Amino acid sequence: DTSAKATLRLFDAPDSTIPRITFWRDSASWCPYCQLIWIQLEEKRIPYKIEFVNMRCYGSKPASFLALNPSGGIPLILLDGKVIKESKIILDTIESEFPSYNPLTLYEYSPKNLIKLERKLFTCWFKWLTSGSQMDEYYRKEYLYLINLVEEGLEANKGPYFMGQQFTMIDILFAPFLERMSASLPYYKGLIIRGNMKWPCLQKWFGAMESRPTYINSRNDYYSHVHNLPPQIGKCFSFLNEKEEKYALEIDGKLVTS
Numbered sequence: 636d637t638s639a640k641a642t643l644r645l646f647d648a649p650d651s652t653i654p655r656i657t658f659w660r661d662s663a664s665w666c667p668y669c670q671l672i673w674i675q676l677e678e679k680r681i682p683y684k685i686e687f688v689n690m691r692c693y694g695s696k697p698a699s700f701l702a703l704n705p706s707g708g709i710p711l712i713l714l715d716g717k718v719i720k721e722s723k724i725i726l727d728t729i730e731s732e733f734p735s736y737n738p739l740t741l742y743e744y745s746p747k748n749l750i751k752l753e754r755k756l757f758t759c760w761f762k763w764l765t766s767g768s769q770m771d772e773y774y775r776k777e778y779l780y781l782i783n784l785v786e787e788g789l790e791a792n793k794g795p796y797f798m799g800q801q802f803t804m805i806d807i808l809f810a811p812f813l814e815r816m817s818a819s820l821p822y823y824k825g826l827i828i829r830g831n832m833k834w835p836c837l838q839k840w841f842g843a844m845e846s847r848p849t850y851i852n853s854r855n856d857y858y859s860h861v862h863n864l865p866p867q868i869g870k871c872f873s874f875l876n877e878k879e880e881k882y883a884l885e886i887d888g889k890l891v892t893s
Contacts, residue, residue, distance in 0.1 A: 667811035789836035795843035818860035825879025
């Protein structure tokens with residue numbers, strides 16, 4: 636199964652196989668853009684090697700990596716020795732270069748509205764976390780509007796996945812960020828996503844994703860997510876009432892029950 640500690644994945648290929656892909660990802664298994672590539676490679680079962688590097692805020696990167704990418708950005712893959720950067724380019728390249736390995740549907744065959752919705756949801760979440768009190772209610776309303784559209788998209792195709800019964804690239808695109816929203820929004824904003832039956836189709840999607848070893852073994856825990864966000868994106872603002880504070884205390888392991 637998928638493992639954060641693996642350095643070589645051959646799947647059903649012979650032990651003598653030399654993988655065409657070397658995948659550089661973060662050593663903490665936290666980077667959401669690395670998780671996109673990680674899930675894709677595992678779902679397609681393409682043989683690949685793994686190299687680990689620090690995220691920028693947690694330490695320097697080795698000279699061997701900076702020689703490949705002077706900016707230091709991850710994820711990165713070497714495909715037949717060629718450097719490929721940027722998660723969207725990597726996703727597209729892997730799909731086009733390995734069409735016989737469990738096709739996950741290329742972007743051009745995926746609904747553009749869902750791809751745009753994922754980016755709108757991400758942007759709203761990011762701005763909501765990092766904006767002060769004056770914009771808190773505005774972004775709360777905007778986020779609720781967008782997550783309702785996600786629910787409608789899942790319902791329209793009769794789930795559990797965005798394309799119905801078929802797991803596709805759309806699910807991969809949403810997975811890292813819905814995971815991080817499910818951790819961070821209870822903690823900072825008092826909004827429960829995972830387990831909230833206001834969005835039953837979204838709960839079915841989470842359930843389907845959590846049945847896949849490629850997702851469940853590549854995700855991180857709530858505590859890590861909420862405390863890794865500020866070093867990455869800056870201060871996250873919290874305006875919680877007494878009832879909502881219990882979510883943050885529970886994630887921090889400080890909730891005292893009688």
